[in-house]
Amino acid sequence: KEQFGVALFNSVRYEIEGAGGPQAQLLHRKVPLEDHRTKWRNRFCVVPHNYGLVLYENKLAYERELPPRVLVNSAGYKVLTSVEQYLELVNKQPCPTDFPLILWHPYARHYYFCVMTGKEQEKWRAVFQDCVRHCNNGISEESKVEAPAFTAAIRMYRQCKEQYGTWDMLCGNETQVLSNLVMEELLPELRSTIGPRLKGKAPERQRTWIQVSDAVYRMVYELAKAQYDAAVARCEQERPQLESTIRTDMDQIITSKEHLASKIRAFVLPKAEVCVRNHVQPYISSILEALMTPTSQGFAEVREVFFKEVTDMNMNVVNEGGLEKLVEYMEKLSHLAFHPVKMQSCYEKMDQLKLEGLQQRFDVSSTSVFKQRAQIHMRQQMDDAVYTFETLLHQELGKLQGKDDLCKSIQRILERVLKKFDYDSSTVRKKFFREALLQITIPFLLKKLAPTCKGELAKFQELIFEDFASFILVENTYEEVVLQSVMKDIMQAVKEAAVQRKHNLYRDSMVMHNSDPNLHLLGEGLAIDWSEEYSGQPEAEPAAERRRRAKQVVSVIQDDEGALPYGAEALLQPSSPEPQEPHPGVPPSPVDAVKEIREALAQESLGDGAGAEERLMNGTDTSGASEEGVLLAGAGLTAPRPGSQHPGRAHSTQAELTAPRLSSQHPG
Secondary structure (H helix, E strand, C coil): CHHHHHHHHHHHHHHCCCCCCCCCCCCCCCCCCCCCCCCCCEEEEEEEECCCCECCCHHHHHHCCCCCCCEEECCCCCCECHHHHHHHHCCCCCCCCCCCEEEECCCCCCCCECCCHHHHHHHHHHHHHHHHHHCCCCCCCCCCCHHHHHHHHHHHHHHHHHHHCCCCCCCCCCCCCCHHHHHHHHHHHHHHHHHHHHHCCCCHHHHHHHHHHHHHHHHHHHHHHHHHHHHHHHHHHHHHHHHHHHHHHHHHHHHHHHHHHCCCCHHHHHHHHHHHHHHHHHHHHHHHHHHHHHHHHHHHHHHHHHHHHHHHHHHHHHHCHHHHHHHHHHHHHHHHHCCCCCHHHHHHHHHHCCCCCCHHCCCCCCCHHHHHHHHHHHHHHHHHHHHHHHHHHHHHHHHHCHHHHHHHHHHHHHHHHHHHHHHHHHHHHHHHHHHHHHHHHHHHHHHHHHHHHHHHHHHHHHCHHHCCCCCCCHHHHHHHHHHHHHHHHHHHHHHHHHCHHHHHCCCCCCCCCCCCCCCCCCCHCCCCCCCHHHCCCCCCCHHHHHHHCCCCCHHHHHHHHHHEEECCCCEECCCCCCCCCCCCCCCCHHHHHHHHHHHHHHHHHHHCCCHHHHHHHCCCCCCCCHHEEEEECEEECCCCCCCCCCCCCCCEEEEEEEEEECCCCCCC
């Protein structure tokens, strides 16, 4: 609630004062395209728009729109590809082949898959990592008020507990993040209270513990969702009045904030500058170089994959039949950014990111947050390049005469798009480097300055007019002052890298004159349906069915490489909580909530037979699930397609799955 007013003020101020920065050259989609045990059974898997893994009884159940067997939100999960990796986290479990895939989560149930070949393992790993990457990025970037308010609130809360630096579990939607925050504090108490009371051999105790942790996670999720939704509703109710005050008193609020900032600056800046000079400045260039190398290699690979796909398409169109073949290849190309296997060579460049000693010095728990952010940028740049290419080609088609003209036009448009890509790639990477450097250094500075500065901040509260107290917070202003103390050095480091043309970065002073003044107008139109507009052949399947298939990740890989042979096993149990509708009435108080969890846990851990099992299922239809898994096989995979509202929003992946029956000792 505190952060909401600050974020609203920043949003309105940004709207009024306008945004600077270079104009992007590539188009961005405004309109989205239409949318495992020991006795094995077939399952049908779909990865829909939200990148959740959905397992159906079979393909017929999916086509009849029957309820799925399992829904998996993969935010917070890790994709493991060996039993050895998994053994570091839990006790050994049997795997019938040498090619396992395991979805591991610190609080929710685990999922076990097993494929028959290394090639299949790599394909499914790419798909699962795409799901995790997308679901982790669950807080909408389109939200200019709620999202910044929420992330600032989480940051301030953790800093109050002296937890600085990056946090691996800041992933998923707002309710998942809150649930992770609660579980991080609750789990040690649960383990010490319940662990000694668990019965049976080690594997059985481990299985029970995972069930208990998952059950608590679901309860926490439901309580957090109800209370968060209620808090957002209250903020939205107050928003019109707050926004009216901001617009009326904007100048006075800015003046008041600047007065407060000047006083805090006079107190903090001398200490901050010494800290920056001694502990941060000497390491900025090393951090930047560590970030630049893998990120720039990843973007270069995006460029190479795009160039190769378009060039191959051009050759095939010329050799195989002109416009009709173009339609077929353009439909595949349009999904390129969301083809997890073809994009994998780009994403895996970020695996080289190592901060070595810098990671410990700056309290960076892991580099995963930077890897996934860079990968999301790569996917977006690829889709922007593809969309710009198909928009320009679509504009040209009516003017072309014959295959030679078509070939020359494709080559000319490709060269134009690559120039735009290089410019936008430089802009996106420089912004990413600046943000990453701030994300690494600011928490470090705040932690260093806390002993001498934080206790003195309360005295600045009296400088804020009561009427403006909703829009100006001392803690936020203090953070901004600390940010300013290091921002100049970070900007200078990135600027010098660009001046030296390191990794093909452009200078800030370079402005690419827009050679396509009407291009952004073209980008406002509806998505291009190549088959409907240009295919002269009668459709082999109804338009509705073809559009439905176009949304599915699985069909693209299947079309490219044919059906996959038998593959993977997955435990058919619900994963991250799929929220039920909140119960009517006032959410329970924190004290009542804790009491309810403790009482429920006593019953969960000590037995209660079928009743306990029913609660563990949390309403998900998983009849027979505790003894059943799924084998990934059959249909193969397909690249999904994004909506413009969310970077990396995909359509769906589907594949036949077959799975063996799991032993009762299997965790989860």
